[in-house]
Amino acid sequence: DAYVEVMETAMWEQGKNIGDVNVIAETLSASGLPTEDILAKAQSDGVKKALIDETAAAVERGIFGLPTMFIGDEMFFGKERLIQINDMLAG
Known part of the structure; x- marks a missing residue:
């Protein structure tokens, strides 16, 4: 899922605070994902x-x-x- 990949990269690799809605909006916008739609659905x-x-x-x-x-x-x-995990799955 593109959203998960973008947000995990922001948090784990870029050190962004994804608990901040402004950071979420900026991150989504920069990734090209539909920012307004995602933010609206998150409030449903x-x-x-x-x-x-x-x-x-x-x-x-x-x-x-x-x-x-x-x-x-x-x-x-x-x-x-x-x-x-990779080693376990590889058998």
């Missing part, structure tokens, strides 16, 4: 409910931060785990 009741539901499910599964990935029931936390 459906998206807000989905965020609450997904956060509750994440907490229930034991997620405490990002990035967190699962292979089966095994949890991997942190970007540095990507090599370990």
Whole structure:
């Protein structure tokens, strides 16, 4: 998903504060994504409910931060785990 890639790059590689709506707007605009549409949808009741539901499910599964990935029931936390995940998937 283009949005996720753009925002993760902004946060993890560029050190931007993606908790700031102005930073989000600037980042989206610079990426060429439909900024106004995305910001409007983010304020919709459906998206807000989905965020609450997904956060509750994440907490229930034991997620405490990002990035967190699962292979089966095994949890991997942190970007540095990507090599370990790749090795596991390669078999």
